[in-house]
Amino acid sequence: KAGVTQTPRYLIKTRGQQVTLSCSPISGHRSVSWYQQTPGQGLQFLFEYFSETQRNKGNFPGRFSGRQFSNSRSEMNVSTLELGDSALYLCASSLGATDGATLHFGNGTRLTVT
Amino acid sequence: AQSVTQLDSQVPVFEEAPVELRCNYSSSVSVYLFWYVQYPNQGLQLLLKYLSGSTLVESINGFEAEFNKSQTSFHLRKPSVHISDTAEYFCAVTDGGSQGNLIFGKGTKLSVKP
Numbered sequence: 679k680a681g682v683t684q685t686p687r688y689l690i691k692t693r694g695q696q697v698t699l700s701c702s703p704i705s706g707h708r709s710v711s712w713y714q715q716t717p718g719q720g721l722q723f724l725f726e727y728f729s730e731t732q733r734n735k736g737n738f739p740g741r742f743s744g745r746q747f748s749n750s751r752s753e754m755n756v757s758t759l760e761l762g763d764s765a766l767y768l769c770a771s772s773l774g775a776t777d778g779a780t781l782h783f784g785n786g787t788r789l790t791v792t
Numbered sequence: 793a794q795s796v797t798q799l800d801s802q803v804p805v806f807e808e809a810p811v812e813l814r815c816n817y818s819s820s821v822s823v824y825l826f827w828y829v830q831y832p833n834q835g836l837q838l839l840l841k842y843l844s845g846s847t848l849v850e851s852i853n854g855f856e857a858e859f860n861k862s863q864t865s866f867h868l869r870k871p872s873v874h875i876s877d878t879a880e881y882f883c884a885v886t887d888g889g890s891q892g893n894l895i896f897g898k899g900t901k902l903s904v905k906p
Binding site for chain 2: 721734782786
């Protein structure tokens with residue numbers, strides 16, 4: 679089975695711009711979660727989608743949004759980029775049907791905001 | 793709210809020596825506990841997890857962790873490490889109502905020296 683695929687791997691944007699990151703989950707997985715990883719804050723949960731519905735949301739400003747499509751693929755959008763948004767953004771998929779389901783992570787998209 | 797503390801940010805150790813990476817979590821009625829490993833420029837991979845049952849859980853590559861409810865700990869151990877174990881290790885916790893929302897510790901960088 680193919681793993682979780684995130685595109686693009688690297689992205690450089692300017693302050694004030696917006697960006698869209700893409701995530702293709704493992705086939706059959708209906709849950710997709712997004713995390714931000716930075717050296718200072720570590721791994722922080724952004725949001726989780728299950729069957730096209732946002733099921734859970736972390737403590738991030740409204741500039742961060744996401745969506746999930748009927749084929750379970752997910753996109754994350756960040757508007758009005760700030761320097762502090764520079765981070766590795768990780769997507770993870772799981773079957774999502776049971777508590778404690780294993781998250782399978784992609785290799786991430788490294789976003790640099792200049 | 794749940795929180796996770798990884799007591800050591802860096803652990804240097806010689807090859808074939810034993811290692812323990814410490815993890816403590818804030819108390820909750822019931823929790824699910826995980827250890828993930830991250831190699832450079834990659835996403836996270838599940839090492840092992842505790843959901844219920846036996847308090848000692850093992851991974852396929854020789855790591856083990858013990859769930860200690862009274863001490864709210866889930867320390868990771870390996871009796872003999874290899875160079876290839878060099879990576880960053882993350883402890884994570886979730887309760888039953890937070891599918892996809894893992895609370896991660898800040899990580900421990902394990903450096904295995906020859």
